Amino acid sequence: MGSANWRAAQLKIAKLHTKVANIHHDVLHKLTTYLAKSIANQGFYEFRRQLEYKTHLISVRYTCARYNTS
Incomplete structure (x- = not known):
């Protein structure tokens, strides 16, 4: 068990984590x-084009899944 101050501090920390x-x-x-x-x-198409371009600029791997309608 802890002191009242410790419990109050833990409650304050929990509220901050929630926030x-x-x-x-x-x-x-x-x-x-x-x-x-x-x-x-x-x-x-335009969104995907810009996403590919911008991920390339920051050296992030971009993968687009193909959508099959059949």
Whole structure:
């Protein structure tokens, strides 16, 4: 068992962790919404072209899965 100060500090840390997790979740949600709107407005081909170009600039491996309609 710990002192009251220790328990209060642990509670404060837990609240901060929750706040950071919520901010992280919110940013991801807003980013994916933005990307979905961008794809809808530009068309997927242009979005994919820019993604390939920009990942190449920062030396990140980009792989696009093929979509088979048959």
